[in-house]
Amino acid sequence: MPFRGGDPDRYPHRDEVVAYLSAYAAHLDADIRTGHRVAAVRRGDGGFEVELAGGGRLSARAVVAASGTFGRPHRPALPGLETFTGTVLHAAEYRSPEPFAGQRAVVVGAGNSAVQIAVELGKAARATLASRAPVKFIRRQIAGRDLHFWLQRTGLDTAPLGGLLREPPTQLVIDDGRYRAALAQGAPDRRPVFTGAEETKVVWADGMREEADVIVLATGYRPDLPYLAGLDGALDAVGRPRHRGGVALALPGLAFVGLEWQRSLSSNSLRGVGRDAARIARHLAVRLGRR
DSSP states (O other), rough: OOOSOOOOOOOOHHHHHHHHHHHHHSSSOOOOOOOOOOEEEEEEEEEEEEETOOOOOOOOEEEEEEEOSSSSSEHHHHHHHHGSSSSSGGGGGGGSSGGGGTTTEEEOOOOOOHHHHHHHHTSSSEEEESSSOOEEEEEEETTTTEHHHHHHHTTTTTTGGGGGOSSOOOOOEEESSSHHHHTTTSSSSEEEOOOOETTTTTOTTOEEEEEEEEEEEOOOEEEEOGGGTTTTBOOTSSSSSOOOOOOSSSSTEEEEOSSSTSTTTTTTTTHHHHHHHHHHHHHHHHHHHOO
């Protein structure tokens, strides 16, 4: 369903996205049940049994885990972080810079969220962007059109590269010039990730110990799939789905939609998930004998 309204080169606002998704759901001929959290998926007679957290079960010949990529904030085990007595929060919990005005803030990460939060904090607090490697920028507009226009026009958006990449490539920070300028001006400054933390201080690579009030972990997300933990072969040792192009490797009838680099650059976004969903639907139709 096309995303209608407004300038196609303008990013949609939150409420516009919500309205689009609500209209899309209303358009579907599907039994949509909100407020029903899945507790577990288990093997059942001829398929699967889906256990709901509030009680009740659903039976199905196939299950598609479509809960996406961003359900579980990733909190890396940085040395000493558990002893830090200041505020530690993930980017998922960050809302605005006002609570940290005048404080010493350290933002960990080198992606879009990390840079955007660090620059925003740099206007209200003394902020540092701490990353393992320097930030890599890409221009938001090329030849007067948004980067995403060119990704679609060139085919890079849909190229089936997911099977060729064991790990996602280095993330590029989309910039219209303001973020590069802020880093160049030192608000925030950029340093290698601290080597340790102890109570009220962080320890930098050169051995300097510095008081800090807040550490923001803009360190990404992982799929949130605990309901598949009881299905042998569905997940690997760290909870990542075992799949090829969204089709589970070891469990016929199980599939995934919305994973990062499931098949392409846009697999975990609104503009790309539909293509993968259609492919998974065709696969399951064949699997279930409904060509």
